[in-house]
Amino acid sequence: MHREIQKMREIALVYLDRSGGLQKFVHDCKKYNDSKQSYAVYRFVISINPSDIAELDAALGNYILHNPIQAAQIFQSVCFIAIKTLSLIDQLQTEAQISILLKPTHLPPLPSYVLSLSAFPFNYTSQRFYMSEGIVIAMGTVTKYTQGARFLCTEETCPFSEGRFRYIRVHLPGATESATVRSDFVCSLCSSPLQENMKFRVLGDKQIVEMIDAKVLDALKGYCNDKSHFRIQTFTVFLRDELANKMNIGDHYKIIGIPACVQNGLQATACIEVNSVQLCKPNGPSSVSKNFKYLLSLTSSSCWRFTAILVNIFASQVVPPGTYNTLKLAILMSLVQTGEKENADYLDLLIVTSDTLVTDRLLNYSVCLLPRGIRHPPSSEIFPSVSKDKHGTGSASIQACSAVLAKGGICYIGDLSSYKKDKLELLQSVLESRTTTVFIPGKKYGEEADQHVTIPVQTNFWSFVDVDSSSKKHIQKDNFVIGQMDMSLIPPNLVDVFGLLIYNEFPSCRLPSPLVHHVLKKAINPEATLYKVSQQFRTQDYEEFILFAKNLHVELSSEAESLIQGYYLASRRVRRDSVHGSTLSASALKTLISLSKAHTKLSLRKKVLEEDALIAILLLESSLTLKHGKSALCIAPNPVFPFDLSDENSLQQRDFYLMQCHHQLLKFIGAYGPGIHVNTSEE
Numbered sequence: 001m002h003r004e005i006q007k008m009r010e011i012a013l014v015y016l017d018r019s020g021g022l023q024k025f026v027h028d029c030k031k032y033n034d035s036k037q038s039y040a041v042y043r044f045v046i047s048i049n050p051s052d053i054a055e056l057d058a059a060l061g062n063y064i065l066h067n068p069i070q071a072a073q074i075f076q077s078v079c080f081i082a083i084k085t086l087s088l089i090d091q092l093q094t095e096a097q098i099s100i101l102l103k104p105t106h107l108p109p110l111p112s113y114v115l116s117l118s119a120f121p122f123n124y125t126s127q128r129f130y131m132s133e134g135i136v137i138a139m140g141t142v143t144k145y146t147q148g149a150r151f152l153c154t155e156e157t158c159p160f161s162e163g164r165f166r167y168i169r170v171h172l173p174g175a176t177e178s179a180t181v182r183s184d185f186v187c188s189l190c191s192s193p194l195q196e197n198m199k200f201r202v203l204g205d206k207q208i209v210e211m212i213d214a215k216v217l218d219a220l221k222g223y224c225n226d227k228s229h230f231r232i233q234t235f236t237v238f239l240r241d242e243l244a245n246k247m248n249i250g251d252h253y254k255i256i257g258i259p260a261c262v263q264n265g266l267q268a269t270a271c272i273e274v275n276s277v278q279l280c281k282p283n284g285p286s287s288v289s290k291n292f293k294y295l296l297s298l299t300s301s302s303c304w305r306f307t308a309i310l311v312n313i314f315a316s317q318v319v320p321p322g323t324y325n326t327l328k329l330a331i332l333m334s335l336v337q338t339g340e341k342e343n344a345d346y347l348d349l350l351i352v353t354s355d356t357l358v359t360d361r362l363l364n365y366s367v368c369l370l371p372r373g374i375r376h377p378p379s380s381e382i383f384p385s386v387s388k389d390k391h392g393t394g395s396a397s398i399q400a401c402s403a404v405l406a407k408g409g410i411c412y413i414g415d416l417s418s419y420k421k422d423k424l425e426l427l428q429s430v431l432e433s434r435t436t437t438v439f440i441p442g443k444k445y446g447e448e449a450d451q452h453v454t455i456p457v458q459t460n461f462w463s464f465v466d467v468d469s470s471s472k473k474h475i476q477k478d479n480f481v482i483g484q485m486d487m488s489l490i491p492p493n494l495v496d497v498f499g500l501l502i503y504n505e506f507p508s509c510r511l512p513s514p515l516v517h518h519v520l521k522k523a524i525n526p527e528a529t530l531y532k533v534s535q536q537f538r539t540q541d542y543e544e545f546i547l548f549a550k551n552l553h554v555e556l557s558s559e560a561e562s563l564i565q566g567y568y569l570a571s572r573r574v575r576r577d578s579v580h581g582s583t584l585s586a587s588a589l590k591t592l593i594s595l596s597k598a599h600t601k602l603s604l605r606k607k608v609l610e611e612d613a614l615i616a617i618l619l620l621e622s623s624l625t626l627k628h629g630k631s632a633l634c635i636a637p638n639p640v641f642p643f644d645l646s647d648e649n650s651l652q653q654r655d656f657y658l659m660q661c662h663h664q665l666l667k668f669i670g671a672y673g674p675g676i677h678v679n680t681s682e683e
Helices: 002-019 021-035 050-056 058-066 068-086 290-298 305-312 325-336 356-367 421-433 467-473 492-497 513-524 539-550 558-574 587-602 610-628 648-672
Strands: 042-048 098-104 130-140 143-153 167-170 194-196 202-212 235-240 252-264 267-279 349-353 373-375 385-388 396-399 410-415 435-440 451-456 460-466 500-503
Touching: 002 021, 002 050, 002 058, 002 068, 021 042, 021 068, 050 058, 058 068, 058 098, 068 098, 098 267, 235 252, 290 305, 290 539, 305 325, 305 587, 305 648, 325 349, 325 356, 325 460, 325 500, 325 539, 325 587, 325 610, 349 356, 356 373, 356 410, 356 460, 385 435, 396 435, 396 451, 421 435, 421 492, 460 467, 500 610, 539 587, 558 587, 558 610, 558 648, 587 610, 610 648
Parallel strands: 042 098, 235 267, 349 460, 349 500, 373 410, 410 460
Antiparallel strands: 130 202, 130 252, 130 396, 143 167, 143 194, 143 202, 202 235, 252 267, 385 396, 435 451
């Protein structure tokens, strides 16, 4: 066995030399040596590529993968000999003072190396490397732990009461603080109690994180076709030293670590000591379905027809084709304007409706088209909260919430009128800043000072308001402007921060007969496919379409930008009152750009054209009319879909109507936006 260990040491040295690890090790030693301070433990992180090391020596590669703690001792011996041979650290005395953390770059892509808490059995007793992945749902503050400590014999006449570093305690995966530093150690020579020499204690950073299988996202959706059942459980992750603060709450990570069982009183917790962290970025589809490609080629003569048909047949599993087209267009636009960039073009929707049941079903269905679509349960918090860490450390733990779990997706919060004033004020603040701040009182959680942790909220919000409920709870004002909707139930400032306000065109008192037939047939047979188009353009096809479209990088053309700016400046001059000045907020320009880009993505193009900007302007003008009343532009009540789309003639009629709208818009800009040059074409 000694001969095998010696061979592994030689191979380990060769690997360190070839991989550049030896050069990094020498550099780390220089930092320790320059400090001129003696430590109980000198810690080194060694990056290991299992494939490369297995090619050098299969036995060592297997040893690292299946006995990482013992394999670390091999590298420990190699590093000690290197330090002594090259005189790298003058203060180092014994091999026990060296602590090695092996950091594998990856593990073999085999099922036996994957650890999942949603599947049995959970083998936490074999202390070897496993790969696991999940979403961070809770994150503690960074605290200190003991990396290593030096102990001396309390018997003065004992040789081990001073001098060499004989008794060294080093943290091992899964070990608690009491396992590293205790008061019941005895001297192996004289059996006297050992006492820690506090001067040499080495502290490191520790962060406790709670993760959960990504399957939890399916459970948090309001509607799902997948009927399978699965078990979901959180698991505890320990991030130490250089890995502390490497994770963000709500993100999806792949981790490599060693599982362990931590005892906290009578409670045992399964955990993973992490050696490596990697952020998971899902790859979208490389193209859309053949049916969508064919539809795109058929409608290439017009910039508006493809999206018109796309919207017309969307969600035929929930509502009949041709109904709720304006709402469906807004939903699709919001779906493709999702992402995790800091300055993303967010598109929040607030729907005013009397059809709360059908609207809720449509939004629930649409949320499921994204991997990160979350239906917020009323019993939980929308935004992060703070609680005491359950592992007995007494530190604060920030709990994730619907808005954070919906990162890069949609957070559907249901009926806005069901929330209390403080929740609405917090929502308004988040929509304005796209961040939320969590307050951690230091006194309560054992910290010296209070902390304010700012968390980005990178999601689109959907909500609706029942107009019948609004009229019942509040006395309507008498001074409404033409086209203005009664929104007295919701604070005006909150309504303004929602990017788009949509009025659902079919009140419940006069439901169209196709919708009545649809609802009745679905009630009798929920699994039935009522329309042929539902088979041609399946839910899965729309999922792939949205994931492909949202990843398109689009840019504004100069013509589209000129049209948007012209409308924005003209509207600011038109929409004014004597008290507050312009009623058009600065965020309206961002909304216009976001809507334009969204329509471009739905059209599967990469350059925003004037035709895209026109749709954006009509949608925003309709939204502003609901908020503040009609302006001099004076658009129709349903400007984007003024009539049913039943055949090619209706599509041509819509194109002609939109060209008239474009001409009317240019006149409006020319009249109320002096000095603004917009390209016009004589027709």
